[in-house]
Amino acid sequence: MQPVSGSPVERVKAEQPATRLDLGRILNARQQISRVFRETPQFDCPAIGNALGCEFVIKLETANPIRCFKGRGAEVVASRLARGSGPKAAVCASAGNFGQALAYSGRARGVGVTVVASASANAAKIERIRQLGAAVELVDGDIEHARERAREIAARGDALLVEDSECLDTCEGAGTIGLELLDGSDRIDTILLALGGGALATGVGHVFKTLSPKTDVVCVQPRGAPAMAMSWRARSIVTTERTDTIADGVAGRFPIPAVLGDLLAVADHVPLVEEESIVAAMRMLYRRAGLVVEPSAALGLAAVLEDPSRYRGKRVVTVICGSNVLFDSFRTWMQE
């Protein structure tokens, strides 16, 4: 270990968890991110907290032009590509939200973007990617097939592959959410994070384990798409044959080894939640907080609903990470 020197950031660096991420870079990432994705609302929601017996704090990442948190990481990626000497083109696979984000940030910086998605991906997300001017290629199969195809396109050499969650920019961009949460002086006992590929969980987790190590970092996955959670428990990669969840934003089957390593260093608890709990949490956010959210964004509250005693009396923050939901699906889920 390097000797601890005097500057706060260097002192902090010595105390960072053993991930690929770096607090200094996360602090710098803030400069790359458009104001429209930063300094998002964070506020107490007593209508939910009182029902659960905890202080329930919402960090809202949906009030921006792409209705999800992925803009933070995409801005860092696109800034780097725009500054660099390589091709001004990027290709990514996406269930839809990261693709929207990269399309938005690339367009603003003259970086051409190709998004590969599953033909069964959320149609609202795919349509929006097209509107943002990106090229879209749909493939049979699921997100893992899209990832494979994106790698093939990148191998041709005229576009850089951006693997969401593997690419450090995507994790460190997401990590800026953690900086904002800890800017407030209130203690945070628990942070609830949706767990898919891992960018949100490792990014925000890294910041908390560095600056607020006592905070319980809870990363939540649907039982219908449990590959990363199972890998975390096994401490080595576990893949699954299929996924079966409404939470399309987090439904991967092949966890990325480097991201698992990061997650092992920052997550304290990785519960799996049932589909019914996700729907119940979406309903609660709609009725009590007036929020329309996509299923992935309800994972944190679903975890509280399934295990309330863990959170009772605590100050609990959940990141509402996206609201890109098909209206008809949402209407169906809200019906009793």
Added chain:
Amino acid sequence: MQPVSGSPVERVKAEQPATRLDLGRILNARQQISRVFRETPQFDCPAIGNALGCEFVIKLETANPIRCFKGRGAEVVASRLARGSGPKAAVCASAGNFGQALAYSGRARGVGVTVVASASANAAKIERIRQLGAAVELVDGDIEHARERAREIAARGDALLVEDSECLDTCEGAGTIGLELLDGSDRIDTILLALGGGALATGVGHVFKTLSPKTDVVCVQPRGAPAMAMSWRARSIVTTERTDTIADGVAGRFPIPAVLGDLLAVADHVPLVEEESIVAAMRMLYRRAGLVVEPSAALGLAAVLEDPSRYRGKRVVTVICGSNVLFDSFRTWMQE
């Protein structure tokens, strides 16, 4: 007129419209307002803009603990009371949102708050005022009867009367929304503001007519509660016998003369909209933007729906001023 001196604020002061408000005080008001109510999201919503043929920008004032913009003004009021030598107690009449705001801000600063409301006021709003620790007195009749009762309570001398919209703090606090909108470099062709008592319209209107005088300031009232709009057209106070609108937040009958004077100096256009347009606008915000809003917050979009040619090709901002809606009412309005 005073000679125009060198400092930007003084220079600007000379160019302010003839209202009771002052840009310097609005700039200072920002310091009094908790971060939780400031620097709110402002973002393009192409899903609505594309449907209307304009650039549609949302300024979202609902992602805070009281789900409306009224915290801005209440923070300024409560700060003044907490600093002053008078009684640390305030009384106000409210349809619910300003009462919540004053209860929240008063609690944070040791100022006792009494809210007088109509017995027929939105039950969700009244319940929340109680949860925030304020005393609530319900009166028969409507908001005008509540205002009368609040004046009686204040006349006893142990609580200061805070008349929403008449009290300059409430207007100037709301005006900080305008400063944030104009902080961005993009031009704004039109600003759409809900018009009730007038705090939002005169506060934001004053800032725009000072710093961006070419922006069309459009203040929208329901045809079922048209007193202030009729007064603006007549250039003198017009009262009505009754109101009949779902937009409970803006349903007054007795405009305040001083506020009308301010409105005459800043408003360019004051349309009245039908109830069906308000519901159609709420549906559009829900379906296309994923926003649950109260009827008052849909007035701006309702005005665009009724008169699309006025806004076509323009960059139009609407302030989503509240989301305190009874869930059952909202569900009913969303059904076709």
